Amino acid sequence: MSAPPTDRAIRRPRLSLDTWAIIAASALVLAIVVGTLPRVPW
Amino acid sequence: MSFATTADDASSTFGRRLIELAPGIALLLAIGYSGKLIEQTIAAYGKANHLALPNIEYVLWAIVIGLIIANTVGVPKIFRAGVATYEFWLKLGIVLLGVRFLLGDVLKLGGISLVAVALELTISIVLMTWLGNAFRLTPKLTSLLAIGSSICGVSAIIAAKGAINAKDEEASYAIAAILALGAIGLFVFPVIGHLLAMSDHAYGLWAGLAIDNTAEATAAGNLWSEQAGKIAVLAKTTRNATIGFVVLGYAIYWATRGEAETIEHKGAFLWQKFPKFVLGFLIVSLLATLGAFTKEQTADIANLSRWAFLLTFAGVGLSTDFGEMRKQGLYPFIVGAAGEIGIAVLTLGIVLAVQPWLPT
Numbered sequence: 362m363s364a365p366p367t368d369r370a371i372r373r374p375r376l377s378l379d380t381w382a383i384i385a386a387s388a389l390v391l392a393i394v395v396g397t398l399p400r401v402p403w
Numbered sequence: 404m405s406f407a408t409t410a411d412d413a414s415s416t417f418g419r420r421l422i423e424l425a426p427g428i429a430l431l432l433a434i435g436y437s438g439k440l441i442e443q444t445i446a447a448y449g450k451a452n453h454l455a456l457p458n459i460e461y462v463l464w465a466i467v468i469g470l471i472i473a474n475t476v477g478v479p480k481i482f483r484a485g486v487a488t489y490e491f492w493l494k495l496g497i498v499l500l501g502v503r504f505l506l507g508d509v510l511k512l513g514g515i516s517l518v519a520v521a522l523e524l525t526i527s528i529v530l531m532t533w534l535g536n537a538f539r540l541t542p543k544l545t546s547l548l549a550i551g552s553s554i555c556g557v558s559a560i561i562a563a564k565g566a567i568n569a570k571d572e573e574a575s576y577a578i579a580a581i582l583a584l585g586a587i588g589l590f591v592f593p594v595i596g597h598l599l600a601m602s603d604h605a606y607g608l609w610a611g612l613a614i615d616n617t618a619e620a621t622a623a624g625n626l627w628s629e630q631a632g633k634i635a636v637l638a639k640t641t642r643n644a645t646i647g648f649v650v651l652g653y654a655i656y657w658a659t660r661g662e663a664e665t666i667e668h669k670g671a672f673l674w675q676k677f678p679k680f681v682l683g684f685l686i687v688s689l690l691a692t693l694g695a696f697t698k699e700q701t702a703d704i705a706n707l708s709r710w711a712f713l714l715t716f717a718g719v720g721l722s723t724d725f726g727e728m729r730k731q732g733l734y735p736f737i738v739g740a741a742g743e744i745g746i747a748v749l750t751l752g753i754v755l756a757v758q759p760w761l762p763t
Contacts, residue, residue: 379679382494401706
């Protein structure tokens with residue numbers, strides 16, 4: 362049986378816009394480096 | 404109950420949020436892409452008919468379409484949440500733009516920017532404080548206008564509002580004034596730049612120093628050229644990085660007058676107010692400098708940054724409501740406008756003075 366979630370687990374702090382931007386940028390850069398994203402046209 | 408339930412709840416909340424944002428993001432993409440199509444169509448028409456038509460960047464078209472929608476029919480409710488994501492796209496675009504800066508360039512241009520920013524901060528704060536007192540605005544509204552015009556518009560005003568206990572109306576006055584004046588600057592700056600035959604670097608530095616909101620400064624730079632856009636982002640980011648220091652200065656000032664809480668941990672306060680996306684930009688720039696990316700990868704990352712900016716510029720137009728400005732009253736607008744014109748002229752003087760040290 363798993364332990365019940367604590368308040369802390371339920372109320373996770375909201376990430377700031379800056380943090381989201383860095384997470385998204387990291388994911389995109391990683392996807393480009395490992396080749397999962399196709400070439401990006403402009 | 405198990406953790407799996409909590410995870411399911413979280414993912415359904417996330418899914419719901421995405422559905423809520425999708426229409427507005429699609430609208431940003433549609434407007435931004437229409438701007439790009441208009442630019443390409445005009446260029447193709449000029450080429451086919453051997454006409455020397457002026458090259459108007461898609462940035463201007465995207466902003467104008469957004470402005471027309473926002474100030475005529477208004478943005479329907481279903482799109483609003485997604486349109487508000489434009490600040491996220493701006494930050495994402497700036498972090499990814501780091502790939503196009505070698506760290507040495509950042510330090511060199513950042514160093515020149517820093518000197519110019521220090522002068523700009525001093526001038527803006529002195530000028531706005533003097534104007535605010537002359538027009539008898541409330542002292543805290545004057546502080547907010549001074550912070551907004553010296554650093555980075557909206558986010559600086561929001562950061563300062565809490566720190567100096569200003570009222571909501573004072574903050575919305577200051578935000579509306581800064582945004583509307585930035586929108587006017589978008590159209591006026593390129594004209595002045597052309598009249599003075601400014602270089603990409605000089606124009607970009609001027610836009611980054613004088614235009615207060617990061618999205619508008621980025622747009623103003625890109626309206627001129629992509630190179631000017633890069634420099635505008637760098638100068639503006641340098642200004643943004645000073646936000647904690649200026650807000651802390653004002654918070655201490657108001658705390659000594661008993662009208663704001665004393666700040667116990669000044670180091671923690673500075674870190675809390677520091678715009679963290681600047682760190683992302685520096686890390687991507689460092690990776691590029693270390694040769695972590697191939698030529699193709701660098702081009703792809705730079706193109707992703709362009710797409711993120713395309714969404715941002717559409718959002719700038721859609722989020723500028725001139726009607727809101729009219730509601731805010733005349734005096735804050737006069738103070739804001741007089742201050743911004745003064746700052747634009749003085750920063751132009753700074754740019755012309757440091758021009759010999761700028762790359763051509």
